[in-house]
Amino acid sequence: MSLSLVIANKNYSSWSMRPWVLLRQFDIQFEEIMLKFHSREWGELLPRYSPSRMVPVLWNGKPGSGDPVWESTAIFEAIAEWFPHLPVWPRDAAARNLARCMVAEMHAGFRPLRTNMPMNIRASMPGLGMSPDVAQNIARIEAIWRDARARFSSKTNSPFLFGEFSAADAMFAPVVMRFATYQPKLANDTLAYCEAVKAAPGVAAWNAAALLETEIVPEDELHQTPGTK
Numbered sequence: 001m002s003l004s005l006v007i008a009n010k011n012y013s014s015w016s017m018r019p020w021v022l023l024r025q026f027d028i029q030f031e032e033i034m035l036k037f038h039s040r041e042w043g044e045l046l047p048r049y050s051p052s053r054m055v056p057v058l059w060n061g062k063p064g065s066g067d068p069v070w071e072s073t074a075i076f077e078a079i080a081e082w083f084p085h086l087p088v089w090p091r092d093a094a095a096r097n098l099a100r101c102m103v104a105e106m107h108a109g110f111r112p113l114r115t116n117m118p119m120n121i122r123a124s125m126p127g128l129g130m131s132p133d134v135a136q137n138i139a140r141i142e143a144i145w146r147d148a149r150a151r152f153s154s155k156t157n158s159p160f161l162f163g164e165f166s167a168a169d170a171m172f173a174p175v176v177m178r179f180a181t182y183q184p185k186l187a188n189d190t191l192a193y194c195e196a197v198k199a200a201p202g203v204a205a206w207n208a209a210a211l212l213e214t215e216i217v218p219e220d221e222l223h224q225t226p227g228t229k
């Protein structure tokens with residue numbers, strides 16, 4: 001199996017981050033194809049590489065030949081199907097059910113958080129982006145993280161949501177990075193979870209590469225003048 005993952009800028013592309021982190025965390029080999037936002041390649045190659053004209057897209061083979069998998073959650077499912085020996089989803093049925101619900105809730109929801117605190121890994125904007133709707137999203141995220149850890153990770157003392165790192169942790173990794181950038185007030189157990197996610201090798205590798213990027217995407221720089229930190 002020869003996988004290619006089409007993504008956008010690591011500093012900004014929260015949806016690209018999710019499957020990339022999952023593949024990397026599980027040591028699954030893949031070729032990364034980055035189409036930077038607003039680049040010539042984006043305009044020229046995206047129509048061939050992405051049926052939805054969005055990233056991420058996973059190809060089994062070279063992009064443009066074979067069957068693409070688009071939408072981050074469909075990519076998780078493909079990875080789980082192609083690598084059944086890996087715990088992409090928790091092995092325990094109740095844990096797997098909750099993990100799927102949480103991933104679906106993240107995929108479909110938390111719009112105020114996503115809109116007002118866009119992922120911008122290299123930036124630091126403590127206190128910005130907050131509103132009552134965002135605060136409600138954050139409270140809900142803290143509650144579901146806490147519930148998952150209490151039910152499925154406390155026995156093994158694992159810092160992750162369901163014992164081992166899973167698709168659910170990959171799905172929330174961009175939220176962890178938003179929290180790092182905008183630094184809303186968070187409970188101590190949330191902060192501890194965030195630290196564990198940032199230290200996971202797949203997440204750390206993505207962040208290290210994001211910090212080397214220099215492109216500015218103005219629509220994702222809601223709260224600061226381009227070029228400032």
Ligand SMILES: N[C@@H](CCC(=O)N[C@@H](CS)C(=O)NCC(=O)O)C(=O)O
Pocket residue numbers: 008012013014015016053054055056070071072073107
């Ligand atoms: N629901 C999609 C969202 C993908 C998405 O919004 N990707 C952004 C980059 S992070 C994109 O391609 N935006 C380009 C556009 O909307 O034209 C998924 O889960 O993969």
